[in-house]
Amino acid sequence: MKAEYINAFYLATQDVFKLMLDLETTRLGMRVTDELVPFREANVVIGVTGDLSGSLLYSFPKHMALEMVRIMAGMEMKELDAFVTSAMGEMANIISGNALTRLFEHNYRCDIVPPQVMIGTGQSLSMATPSAIVLQLQTAIGNFEVSISLRTK
Amino acid sequence: MMWKEKYRVGAELIDTQHKELFHRVSNFIQAVQSPQPWENKLEHVKETMAFMQDYVIIHFNDEERFQAEIGYPELERHKEIHARFRxxxxxxxxxxxxxxxxxxxxxxxxxxxMAWLIMHVAAEDQKIGQFLRSQQGGSHES
Incomplete structure (x- = not known):
């Protein structure tokens, strides 16, 4: 996978976190994995079609997901209920859409499939590539991962 | 409270309507998330759904009219975003x-x-404010 894919998702995540949550996001590291497995409690999977195709996985610890939605709603959230997971799904959708706009500037035309939220860890997802890049990100309210498994048409 | 001062665009009508939208969505979320039985919340939920359907049309029409008045260059793109929201x-x-x-x-x-509204007002609508200020030579106070 080319660096411009990864950077587009990193920059889009940074932008959306700043705009929607007033949070700075920094990169802790990056690793390569040969399977796409949610390793946090709150996960959003988004499919990508077009010049690039595959899957994106946003993986958040429960306490962080609840805090993200608390910041948006201005009220405490107790459970990963349909309200919280829907807001998380939409936020991941916005980040992905923003990243695809950036990729369009590099002449990749892609669309996204509506988000699917998965609660819990362990369930392996199918990958478009033999390996995926996992971006490890840090904010003041917790650390999370964005996994990118995309292949060129 | 969902509304933040940073969401101000700098046009009174738009800011007033945005505040009203945030206020209604905030009340809606509080009602939906309150620990009461669902049947007790239903009336408020239905009322808010009906309000949102009407108010987004009123607000988006007013906002698009305002954008046309100030010669906002991204009006057509903004109309498409409004259409998707609606x-x-x-x-x-x-x-x-x-x-x-x-x-x-x-x-x-x-x-x-909630996510649509925050992203729309915090990102897209702020561009209207930036354009407005650039037209007023940066002297506009919100």
Whole structure:
């Protein structure tokens, strides 16, 4: 996978976190994995079609997901209920859409499939590539991962 | 409270309507997330769904008229974004009418509505404010 894919998702995540949550996001590291497995409690999977195709996985610890939605709603959230997971799904959708706009500037035309939220860890997802890049990100309210498994048409 | 001062665009009508939208969505979320039995919340939920369907049309029309008045260069693009937002609200209203106002569906709607509204006002609508200030030579005070 080319660096411009990864950077587009990193920059889009940074932008959306700043705009929607007033949070700075920094990169802790990056690793390569040969399977796409949610390793946090709150996960959003988004499919990508077009010049690039595959899957994106946003993986958040429960306490962080609840805090993200608390910041948006201005009220405490107790459970990963349909309200919280829907807001998380939409936020991941916005980040992905923003990243695809950036990729369009590099002449990749892609669309996204509506988000699917998965609660819990362990369930392996199918990958478009033999390996995926996992971006490890840090904010003041917790650390999370964005996994990118995309292949060129 | 969902509204933040940073969401101000700098045009009184738009800011007043945005505040009203945030106020209504905030009340809606509080009602949906309150620990009362679902039946007790239903009336408020239905009322807010009806309000949102009407108010997004009023607000988007007013905002588009304002953008035309100031010669906002991204008006057509902004209209498309409004159309998608409107379709999203109407889609949930239709699902609620067809499938019933279930707690699961309305919670899902609430989560999406909140994220749409914040992103739209915090990102897209701020560009109107930036344009407005650039037209006024940076001297505009909100």
């Amino acid at each position: 379709a999203g609200v109407q889609g949930y209203a239709k699902r609620a009418a067809d499938e019933g106002f279930t707690e699961e569906l309305i919670q899902e709607f609430g989560g999406r509505l």
